[in-house]
Amino acid sequence: MRTESFDYPLSECRIAQSPIEPRDASRLLVLDRQSGRISHHAFRDLPELLAPGDLLVLNDTRVLPARLVGTKPTGGRAEALLLCDLGGDRWEAMVFPGRRLDVGARIRFGDGALEAEVLARDPGGTRTLQFRANEGETVPALLHRLGEAPLPPYIHAPLADRERYQTVYARLEGSAAAPTAGLHFTPETFERLAERGVRTARVTLHVGLATFRPVKVEQIEDHEMHEEWYEVPEETVAAVAAAPGRVVALGTTTVRALESAAVGLRQIQPGAGRTRLYIRPGFPFQIVDALITNFHLPRSSLLILVSAFAGLEPVRAAYEAALAAGYRFLSFGDAMLIM
Secondary structure (H helix, E strand, O other), X not given: OEHHHHOOOOOHHHEOOOOOOOHHHOEEEEEOOOOOOEEEEEHHHXXXXXXXXXXXXXXXXXXXXXXXXXXXXXXXXEEEEXXXXXXXXXXXXXXXXXXXXXXXXXXXXXXXXXXXXXXXXXXXXXXXXXXXXXXXXXHHHHHHHHOEOOOOOOOOOOOOOHHHHOOOOOOEEEXXXXXXXXXXXXXXXXXXXXXXXOEXXXXXXXXXXXXXXXXXXXXXXXXXXXXXXXXXOHHHHHHHHHOOOOEXXXXXXXXXXXXXXXXXXXXXXXXXXXXXXXXXXXXXXXXXXXXXXXXXXXXXXXXXXXXXXXXXXXXXXXXXXXXXXXXXXXXXXXXXXEO
């Protein structure tokens, strides 16, 4: 399929620049993927839209303060976006400006308290960085002290509270970006879901380059996904197998974790691994019956995944309806529930 099939006009004024308060005050478009019917709700209506016996599966990853701003030896500005912990204070990272930071280059952070050397140029243009602490603190402590919330480049204002780029249930740190469909949830949402008879379960997928790397090839089949770490615990395997209702994935990263671990219909292999799963139209979903997701960038693997789940034409109609109704798009924007 041609990548242009997943394009649509998105003006900058439709991109949410800040999170809405309270979290569940966002809007929720509901799409019935069989009939194509579209309806409009508030996100706080979600417990009433799900049914007793449904299982909501969420991604409990926590975002690293993964954006580091430093200087090159020449004094010029340099940035690193940490993607994956390789052990031994080594990280896979995206660096800027990439053309001037080749093997052997060094970057200083925090007036020299922390230094990184480029050890390797990796496939896809990322770098392997070796960090060294030049003062009493450890490298992990310095990364947390000097790092910033890695907001997407289309968000131009800094956050007053870094926790607003975390879900309220974030647990295991390791992501370079938030699983943004979960940003709408509050503790009260989960209380009302439990009262409704909707159970919850967890997976972990550390969001990396695969999730937000743009699709630049003409044919979607030629796009290559980057590797991301995920884990599915035993209790989630049991919950999926025993769920009397639908398995509702909270976010595209949850979909990728569940379907990466699938070994059959409603059957999952527990454990941890790395996935390059690329979900596109024609994919045989084994686990997920419904999906909660935000509105994604044109020509992105996320939009391709959503279209694989609900159908290209129904998704195109839903996006057109959302644009016409003034929905807010992307990370801090509104949400969609695909039943």
